[in-house]
Amino acid sequence: MEDGGRPLPDPAGRGEDVSVPLVLPHDVLKSLLGAWALAACSAAETDAVEHHLGDCGACADEARRLREAVGLLHQPETLDLDPALRTRVLDACLDRRPPRIPVPEWAAPYDAETARLDALLQDFGDAEWHAPVRLRWFEDDAQTTRRTTVAGVIAHLLAVDGVIATALGLDDPLGHAPGAAGPSVRTEAYWRSTPFPQTRAVHAPWREQTHALVRTVSFTGGSARGLTVPYGGFELPLHDAMLDRAFGCWVHAEDIADAVDYPYRPPAPRHLNKMIDLAVRLLPGALAARRRSGLSSPPRTIRHL
Structure with missing residues (x-):
């Protein structure tokens, strides 16, 4: 009614569209409950369903259950596991569960880093194993790069860790002793001697070799600490070589994690401290070698006031 008491004009008289409620049979309305939830x-179906729910108790109960189920499918928080959960659990296990045969303190970083990388590799499919990775290192003053895959990186670790295996009297993954070959020479030799491209099949021998190295140095009770490990142009005591390989494992594990877009944490602080200590101890010798080969200027004398 208008304020003057007269009835409002009929909308149909002005030619406006008047919506007609959608009339549907019960079985059709019931079949629409899932879509409604x-x-x-x-809009017309929604009006018809909601009008029906006011009259049909059975459909109203079903609609309520469906709406609750839909609510579970749209949780504001993700149901996926934290990607770093595996690493945290592994770190906790390594910290709290003492091994039956104690691992020498100087071999613990290698044991931990190879275990972390092994855990990362466990769930990889073929696509991840063939993800591209670019290795980078320095030769003299020039940076050298080599494009490979995740499987190729594991093959590299297998070949280079073989210098320690050979020093301990274990099998050389190359199948022969290539003299005093350095890491890059050993890697190239291994890549050439195996089918190309590398596949996930390299995981098992790498894993077995890491276990054999840790097991061997643990059984010796530290008596093998004084062994020397040849690295081509230089040698390292076994305990330093194990630290060096722990560092290499961590660096290349990060390369792999970056290639597959997976988070990867740094080593445990006590292990990282040992790796840094090794780098500091090796630095003077490395600088002296560069000076002898003419790649670095002589040391400067600093005058004190």
Whole structure:
């Protein structure tokens, strides 16, 4: 009614569209409950379903259950596991569970880093194993790069860790002793001697070799600490070589994690401290070698006031 008491004009008289309620049979309305719960019905269907729910108790109960189920499918928080959970659990196990045969303190970083990398590799499919990775290192003053895959990186670790295996009297993954070959020479030799491209099949021998190295130095009770490990142009005591390989494992594990877009944490602080200590101890010798080969200027004398 208008304020003057007269009835409002009929909208149909002005030619306006008047919506007509959608009339549907019960079985059709019941079949629409799922779509209604997902808010996938048209406006007319929604009106028809909601009008029906006021009259049909059975459908109203079903609609309520469906809406609750839809609510579970749209949780604001992700149901995926934290990608770093595996690493945290592994770190906790390594910290709290003492091994039956104690691992020498100087071999613990290698044991931990190879275990972390092994855990990362466990769930890899073929696509991840063939993900591209670019290795980078320095030769003299020039940076050298080599494009490979995740499987190729593991093959590299297998070949270079073989210098320690050979020093301990274990099998050389190359199948022969290539003299005093350095890491890059050993890697190239291994890549040439195996089918190309590398596949996930390299995981098992790498894993077995890491276990054999840790097991061997543990059984010796530290008596093998004084062994020397040849690295081509230089040698390292066994305990330093194990630290060097722990560092290499960590660096290349990060290369792999970056290639597959997976988070990867640094080593445990006590292990990282040992790696840094090794680098500091090796630095003077490395600088002296560069000076002898003419790649670095002589040391400067600093005058004190």
